Amino acid sequence: MQVFDQLNRRLCLDKAPQRIISLVPSQTELLFDLGLADKLVGVTKFCVHPKKIRKQSNVVGGTKQVHLDKIASLNPDIILCNKEENTPEMVDELQKIAPVHVSDVNTLPEAFQLMRQYGVIFNCDLAIEEMLAAINQKQQQLQQQINKAPLKKVAYFIWKDPWMVAANQTFIHHILHLAGYQNAYTHQSRYPVIDWNKFPQVDFIFFSSEPFPFKEKHIQEIPENLQDKVVLVNGEFFSWYGSRLLKAMSYFINLHKEINRINPS
Structure with a gap:
C-alpha cells in the first residue's frame, strides 16, 4: 500500500x-x-x-x-x-x-x-466518514448560533513571559473564525510576542488552558483596564483536531452563550 x-x-x-x-x-x-x-x-x-x-x-x-x-x-x-x-x-x-x-x-x-x-x-474509512458527518452536523448548529450574535474581536493568548498570542496561519486562528470570532492579530503570522503599549481594541481576551495553563491569578498581571475583558477558555477545543472537533462544536455553542451574557451588545 x-x-x-x-x-x-x-x-x-x-x-x-x-x-x-x-x-x-x-x-x-x-x-x-x-x-x-x-x-x-x-x-x-x-x-x-x-x-x-x-x-x-x-x-x-x-x-x-x-x-x-x-x-x-x-x-x-x-x-x-x-x-x-x-x-x-x-x-x-x-x-x-x-x-x-x-x-x-x-x-x-x-x-x-x-x-x-x-x-x-x-x-477504518466508514468510521471516519461517520465521525466527519457528526462533526459537520454540530458545525451547522454552531453556525446557527453564530448568525444570531454580533461578531466579537478577540486576542487569544497561548503564553506569558513573554506574552504571546495565536495569529494568522495557525489552526487556532482558523478555529476562532469558525467559532464566530474575529482574531485581533490577523495582520501577523503564527505566534507573535505582543506589546501591551500597542495592544489592539478588543471585545475579549481569551486566556487558553494550554500550552501555558492560564488561571484566574494571571489576569492580575495584565494592564488593569483590560482585566475585565479576560475569559478563560479550554485550549484543547481551539487547538486539537480529530475527534476532539465533535466536542469542540458544542463547547463553542456554550461559549457563545457565556460571552453574550457577559457582553450582550
Missing part, C-alpha cells in the same frame, strides 16, 4: 499497521475514538485523553524529545508525527525505525484530510 502524508511524503506499507506509535496528543485521542487503542503501542506523556491511554500504552517521551531506543524496541509498523508538534530532526531519526506519517493541520479541511488519510491507512 502506497500512501502520502500531509507533507506529500510517500509511505510504503505492506498492510494496515498493527503496531502504532503516536507522538501527537490529538492524534492519539482520534485513534482511540476510532477503536484502535489495542494497536497503540506507544504514546507521549502529553497524551492525556483518554486518561487511561498512558497506562494501556508505553510512554516514549514528549513531543519534542523521545526515547529512540524505546521506540525501536516496540517494533512499530508506523509512527505518527505532526509538523508543528515534532521536530524535523526527530522525524529523520524516527524514519530509520519505521515509516513516519507527518500531519500538517492549519484549517478544518486539512483536519478532515488527515482523518481521511488515517481512514485509508488504518482501514
Whole structure:
C-alpha cells in the first residue's frame, strides 16, 4: 500500500499497521475514538485523553524529545508525527525505525484530510466518514448560533513571559473564525510576542488552558483596564483536531452563550 502524508511524503506499507506509535496528543485521542487503542503501542506523556491511554500504552517521551531506543524496541509498523508538534530532526531519526506519517493541520479541511488519510491507512474509512458527518452536523448548529450574535474581536493568548498570542496561519486562528470570532492579530503570522503599549481594541481576551495553563491569578498581571475583558477558555477545543472537533462544536455553542451574557451588545 502506497500512501502520502500531509507533507506529500510517500509511505510504503505492506498492510494496515498493527503496531502504532503516536507522538501527537490529538492524534492519539482520534485513534482511540476510532477503536484502535489495542494497536497503540506507544504514546507521549502529553497524551492525556483518554486518561487511561498512558497506562494501556508505553510512554516514549514528549513531543519534542523521545526515547529512540524505546521506540525501536516496540517494533512499530508506523509512527505518527505532526509538523508543528515534532521536530524535523526527530522525524529523520524516527524514519530509520519505521515509516513516519507527518500531519500538517492549519484549517478544518486539512483536519478532515488527515482523518481521511488515517481512514485509508488504518482501514477504518466508514468510521471516519461517520465521525466527519457528526462533526459537520454540530458545525451547522454552531453556525446557527453564530448568525444570531454580533461578531466579537478577540486576542487569544497561548503564553506569558513573554506574552504571546495565536495569529494568522495557525489552526487556532482558523478555529476562532469558525467559532464566530474575529482574531485581533490577523495582520501577523503564527505566534507573535505582543506589546501591551500597542495592544489592539478588543471585545475579549481569551486566556487558553494550554500550552501555558492560564488561571484566574494571571489576569492580575495584565494592564488593569483590560482585566475585565479576560475569559478563560479550554485550549484543547481551539487547538486539537480529530475527534476532539465533535466536542469542540458544542463547547463553542456554550461559549457563545457565556460571552453574550457577559457582553450582550
